Amino acid sequence: MNFKIPESVLVVIYTPEKEVLLMERADRPGFWQSVTGSRDTVDEPLRTTALREVREETGIDAAQYALTDWQLSNVYEIYPVWRHRYAPGVTHNTEHVFGLCLPVRQPVTLAPREHLQYQWLPWQEAADRCFSASNAEAILLLPDFIPA
Template identity: 45%
Template sequence: MTLRRPESALVVIFDTASNVLVMQRQDDPDFWQSVTGTLEQDEQPMQTAIREVAEETGINIMHGQLSLIDCRCVNQYEIRDIWQHRYPPDCKFNTEHVFALQVNGDENITLTEHLSFQWLPKSEAMALVWSDTNRAAIQQFVPEPIENACQ
């Protein structure tokens, strides 16, 4: 097994109503998250974000003419013990680059690495995701929904 590079991209996907896409991991059903993935050899964070969105959801950013936003936010977090075997033995922390992607909300989601997905209001998504950095990214980069003034 090739050890992973301790650097990843996190992509928070939200729709025009500020509902957030969250996915349930296969290897830990209690772990819900946004799209995330390790940077491959010679890959830049933006390239990883585009690749991971396509791999994990089936959303093709380039063909869909969507705008992936580099949030210019970089987090460091301690690698979970259950995943430590995937990284070099002396590596305890991962560096995470944060991106945001607004979609229409009518995209077909095709899961390849997760058990299920949900579109949730911002506050519910924040309550469900496992990681603090994912929660913070939703809080900071997903806009508040616009209330309908005609109600």
Template identity: 45%
Template sequence: MNTPSKPYKRPVSVLVVIHHQCQRFLMLQRIDNADFWQSVTGSLEADELPLDTAIRELCEETGLCLAKEQVHDWQLHYDYDIYPEYWHRYPPGTRRNTEHVFSVDVALDSPITIAPAEHSAYRWVDADTALTLAYSPSNRNAIAQLILQAAS
């Protein structure tokens, strides 16, 4: 469980969808569950703003260290139930999380360096595959919204 060296996570996080012109999406496979593919996610640290977390998590999880101007803040958040297998990461009794949504449009040849403690693989995939792979409903919703925006 949690120790003084590893404090509980805040139940506030970010989701950063990485795409190339809303046609290709970068999906990351979690190391603790081979079926769990996702975009970049991460909890806010103490006194951290969602945009700062999005930038930090992008850099930590993919090696894409971008400027604030390159990250699109959707001014949208999803509230969802935390998966039971992750309850121990949060303060006792915490069962809901608020996830702020961001996206970045990057070149397909952008160098990607995944965080080996969190992810075992990454793939650039088409929109349909991204929707199929995305494990969490909030991740699927965000990808679907990007696809709809591109089509209009």
């Protein structure tokens, strides 16, 4: 079995008007999140992981827009329901936060095995909707990353 690498990216996709894209997880209906995903290999650059995950989960080519490493990382305990995806004994993941600014809302092509639906929401409402505390915290930092 190929185990997931316990290092991932979180990509907050947003517009200059602070509208944020959230997607509902297919394996956990009611759980809303930004784009997330683990490195494919231990030496995959985090930016490459972010670009790949955005394309896989939304169909958006993030290389055409402003993808920024927010220089933030979170270490959190992996939810027990998903721990079987990691090597035995792995209990924590390090998540690196990126922001992707799109000029306007874009239609999204969801990966049906991963997400059921998507919504563009005002940033504070999006933060309230997230099931993940680190995802909500990243969204609440959004005003710090948008030029005035």
